[in-house]
Amino acid sequence: MDTMNRKAYLEEIDRVNREGRWKPDWESLGAYRVPDWYAGTRLGIFLHWGPFSVPAYHDWYARNMYMQGTPEYEHHLQHWGKHRDFGYRDFIPLFRMEKFDPRAWAALFREAGADYIVPVAEHHDGFQNYGSELSRWNAVDMGPKRDILAELLAASREAGLTPGVSSHRVEHWFFFAHGREFDSDVPDHAGREDLYWPAMPDPENQQDLFSKPEPTEEFLEDWLLRSCELVDRMRPRIFYFDWWIQHEAVRPYLLRFAAYYYNRAEAWGGGIINYKHDAFPFGTAVPDMERGQFAEAKPFLWQSDTSVMRGSWCYSEQPDRATFKSPREILQTLADVVAKNGRLLLNIGPKPDGTISEKDQEILRTVGAWMRVNGEAIRDTGLWRVTGEGPTRTAEGQFEDGKPVDWTAEDFRFLCRGSHIYAINMVCPADGVVRIRSLRHSGETGHLPLFHGIVEEVRVLGCDAKVAWRRTEAALEVELGGWRSDLPVVVRVQVK
Numbered sequence: 001m002d003t004m005n006r007k008a009y010l011e012e013i014d015r016v017n018r019e020g021r022w023k024p025d026w027e028s029l030g031a032y033r034v035p036d037w038y039a040g041t042r043l044g045i046f047l048h049w050g051p052f053s054v055p056a057y058h059d060w061y062a063r064n065m066y067m068q069g070t071p072e073y074e075h076h077l078q079h080w081g082k083h084r085d086f087g088y089r090d091f092i093p094l095f096r097m098e099k100f101d102p103r104a105w106a107a108l109f110r111e112a113g114a115d116y117i118v119p120v121a122e123h124h125d126g127f128q129n130y131g132s133e134l135s136r137w138n139a140v141d142m143g144p145k146r147d148i149l150a151e152l153l154a155a156s157r158e159a160g161l162t163p164g165v166s167s168h169r170v171e172h173w174f175f176f177a178h179g180r181e182f183d184s185d186v187p188d189h190a191g192r193e194d195l196y197w198p199a200m201p202d203p204e205n206q207q208d209l210f211s212k213p214e215p216t217e218e219f220l221e222d223w224l225l226r227s228c229e230l231v232d233r234m235r236p237r238i239f240y241f242d243w244w245i246q247h248e249a250v251r252p253y254l255l256r257f258a259a260y261y262y263n264r265a266e267a268w269g270g271g272i273i274n275y276k277h278d279a280f281p282f283g284t285a286v287p288d289m290e291r292g293q294f295a296e297a298k299p300f301l302w303q304s305d306t307s308v309m310r311g312s313w314c315y316s317e318q319p320d321r322a323t324f325k326s327p328r329e330i331l332q333t334l335a336d337v338v339a340k341n342g343r344l345l346l347n348i349g350p351k352p353d354g355t356i357s358e359k360d361q362e363i364l365r366t367v368g369a370w371m372r373v374n375g376e377a378i379r380d381t382g383l384w385r386v387t388g389e390g391p392t393r394t395a396e397g398q399f400e401d402g403k404p405v406d407w408t409a410e411d412f413r414f415l416c417r418g419s420h421i422y423a424i425n426m427v428c429p430a431d432g433v434v435r436i437r438s439l440r441h442s443g444e445t446g447h448l449p450l451f452h453g454i455v456e457e458v459r460v461l462g463c464d465a466k467v468a469w470r471r472t473e474a475a476l477e478v479e480l481g482g483w484r485s486d487l488p489v490v491v492r493v494q495v496k
Contacts, residue, residue: 002133002134002135002136002192002193003133004133004134004225004229006134006221006222006225009225009228009229010221010224010225013224013228013256013260014256016260016263016264017256017259017260017263020259020260020262020263020266021262021263021266022258022259022262022263023259024252024255024256024258024259024260025255026255026281026284028259029255029258029259029262029280029281029284030281030283030284032262032283032284032285034272034286034301035269035270035271035272037162037237037269037270038270038272038286038301039301040115040379040380041115041116041162041343042115042334042338042343042344042378042379043112043113043114043115043116043334043343043344043346043367043371043378044114044115044116044117044118044164044238044303044343044344044345044346045109045112045114045116045117045118045161045345045346045347045348046118046119046120046166046305046307046313046345046346046347046348047117047118047119047120047152047347047348047349047350048120048123048307048313048314048347048349049119049120049129049148049314049315049349049350049352050095050120050123050125050127050129050314051088051089051091051092051094051095051125051127051143051352052091052123052125052314053095053314053315053349053350053351053352054091054094054095054352055075055076055079055080055091056314056315056316056317056318056352057072057075057312057316057317057318057321058311058312058313058314058316058318058321059123059312059313059314059349060124062088062123062124062125062175062176063124063175063176063178065083065088066083066088066176066178066179066181066184066186067178068178068181068182082183083179083182083183083184083185083186084183084184084185085185086185087179087184087185087186088125088176088185088195088196089137089185089195089196090185092127092137092142092143093142093143094143094352095127095143095144095352096143096144096352096353096354097139097143097144097146097148097352097353097354098144098353098354099353099354099355100144100146100148100151100353100354100355101354102148102151102152102154102155102156103155103158103159105152105155105350105356106152106155106156106158106159106161107159108356108361108364108365109156109159109161109364110159110160110161111364111365111368112364112365112367112368112371113367113368113370113371113372113375113378114161114346115161115162115379116161116162116163116164116237116238117152117153117156117161117162117163117164118164118165118166118238118240118345119149119152119153119164119165119166120165120166120168121149121165121166121167121230121234122167122168122169122226122230123168124168124169124171124172124175124242125172125175125195126169126172126175126195126196126197127139127142127143127195128226129148129149130147130148130149130150130230130233130234131147131150131233132226132229133229134222134225134226134229135193136193137195144354148354149165149234150233150234153165153234153236162237162238163234163235163236163237163238164236164237164238164239164240164272165230165234165236165238165239165240166240166241166242167226167227167230167239167240167241167242168241168242169223169226169227170215170223170241170242170244170245170247170250171242171243171244172198173198173200173215173219173244174199174200174201174202174203175199176196176199177199177200177201177202178202179196179199180199186199192218192222198216198219200213201213206244207277209246209247209248210247210248211247214247214248214249215247215249215250220249220250220253221253223250223253224253224256224257227239227257227261228257228260228261231260231261231264231265232264235264235268236271237265237268237269237270237271237272238271238272238273238274239261239271239272239273239274240273240274240288240345241273241274241275241276241279242276243276243277243279243290245275245279246276246277246278246279250279254279254280258273258280258284258285261273272285272286273285273286274286274287274288274303275287275288276288276289276290276398283300286301286302286303287300287302287303288302288303288304288305288345289302289303289304289305289342289397289398290305290306290398290399291304291305291306291307291398291399291400291401292304292395292396292397292398292399292400292401293333293336293337293340293342293394293396293400294340294342294396295393295394295395295396296340296387296396297339297340297341297383297387298340298341298342299341300341301341301342301343302341302342302343303342303343303344303345304333304337304342304343304344304345305344305345305346305347306333306344306345306346306347306401307346307347307348307349308324308325308330308346308347308348308359308360308363309321309322309323309324309325309347309349310323310324310325310401310402311323312349313347313349314349315349315350315351315352315357316349324359324363325363325401325404326363326404327363327366327367327370327487328486328487328488329404329405330346330363330367331367331370331487331488332405332407332426332488333401333405334367334378335377335378335413335424335426335488336388336394336405336413336426338378338381338413338415339383339384339387339388339413339414339415339424340383340387341383346367348360348363348364366487370487370488373461373462373490374424374461374462374488374490376417376422376461376492377415377422377424377461377490377492378415380417381415381416381417381422382415382416382417383414383415383416384414384415384416384421385414385450385451386414386438386450387413387414388411388412388413388414389410389411389412389414389436389437389438390407390408390410390411390412390426391408391410391411392405392406392407392408392411392426407426407427408426408427409425409426409427409428409429409430409434410435411425411426411427412424412425412426412436412438413426414438419456419494419495419496420492420493420494420495421439421451421492421493421495422490422491422492422493423436423438423439423490423491423493424488424489424490424491425488425489425490425491426488427488428480428484428485428486428487428488428489429480432479432480432481432482432483432484433477433478433479433480434460434477434478434480434489434491435474435475435476435477435478436475436476436477436478436491436493437474437475438450438451439451439455439471439475439476439493440471440472440473440474440475440476441471441472441473442473453495453496454495454496455469455471455476455493455494455495455496456494456495456496457493457494458476458478458491458492458493458494459491459492459494460478460480460483460489460490460491460492461490461491461492462485462489462490463480463483465481465483467479467480467481468481476493478491
């Protein structure tokens with residue numbers, strides 16, 4: 001129910017920014033520094049859940065079901081009926097989460113080796129997964145009729161996971177636009193109290209920073225209030241924004257939010273904002289790369305987000321979308337991202353009854369088992385002098401995870417801490433000999449190699465037997481004997 005005094009809350013936001021350290025201008029926010037606690041994070045769990053989980057298609061079903069001629073539109077007619085009789089909001093009572101056990105979820109994520117968690121608080125559909133004073137379309141008043149976000153974050157804190165939230169609200173400006181083009185339950189004119197409001201026409205180019213019609217003051221104030229309500233109710237250490245906050249009309253409100261969040265988060269030890277598409281000037285927040293990454297190591301902290309499914313962010317039962325990545329691919333991506341100074345935010349999609357699918361659990365537990373053995377190479381490590389070696393290069397940019405990278409046994413990613421260099425072999429060599437060319441010795445040529453230190457000990461994590469090794473002019477060669485692994489192999493090199 002909309003019970004908030006909006007004017008008073010907006011005045012409070014501005015008061016905090018007037019009196020706080022951080023001001024709503026880029027010069028002030030340019031002094032922002034990433035908190036120390038964030039530097040040690042490596043693996044996060046992303047969660048896409050909501051009424052869109054019920055049709056089990058994909059997370060943009062809420063939009064595409066109203067786009068005539070699309071597979072989602074036809075699917076809806078076949079399985080749910082005409083849009084005027086059963087629209088998107090009719091999925092809300094079916095999003096019950098009756099089997100939701102937040103402690104069990106948090107324990108699973110901790111078992112997977114995760115450091116932080118970022119559940120979607122509000123997706124583009126406008127349904128809030130938490131109790132809100134700004135709208136009755138929320139999980140306390142409808143659907144689950146419990147504060148599923150608050151419960152999950154509380155359980156995550158107990159389990160030692162850093163809590164975060166994700167907001168996709170700003171795209172709601174145009175998300176339901178196509179429902180006005182035919183006889184559906186999306187009304188031609190709806191007020192702020194309606195789930196579908198404002199359902200404005202699509203921008204001709206969604207990447208146009210000046211597209212029209214631009215969001216109105218009423219919509220953007222509502223967006224700011226929802227964002228700040230999340231800050232005050234959930235106290236997230238990480239606040240993730242999806243795209244479109246880069247639009248020119250959003251900028252003044254984004255400044256007000258960033259200052260407010262940083263001022264509030266100082267009491268919690270500092271906060272992180274994740275953003276895309278240069279929505280923030282560089283250095284004022286932490287950039288995120290959706291389903292992609294950088295090709296080379298960066299001197300700044302960044303994040304890659306991806307999903308265990310290739311074709312959906314939410315729970316899906318569609319054969320062409322519910323294709324899962326293997327644990328090996330996920331761990332290879334983790335090693336590649338971390339070696340470049342990034343963090344990996346790995347998404348799963350819970351079922352609408354509050355359970356997590358067996359396949360998701362299997363993947364997370366396999367990742368966790370590897371992390372328990374090899375996590376010392378991932379957590380709290382730093383960049384080595386080179387990112388890696390081998391013939392394979394990852395493409396730079398977004399949406400590059402449509403198919404697995406074809407890693408070879410010659411590919412490595414490097415990290416280091418103290419006297420240890422960690423060489424992560426992306427594919428276990430079939431002949432049982434790991435060859436690390438970056439750690440070869442100089443031989444008789446007199447030319448110094450890349451690494452000229454003294455190697456004292458070499459171990460393969462997870463291999464109980466003592467391995468034989470030698471440095472040649474070609475490589476540091478490590479013999480695995482009869483030991484093999486289907487997952488990346490970590491060679492720990494101790495220098496004297």
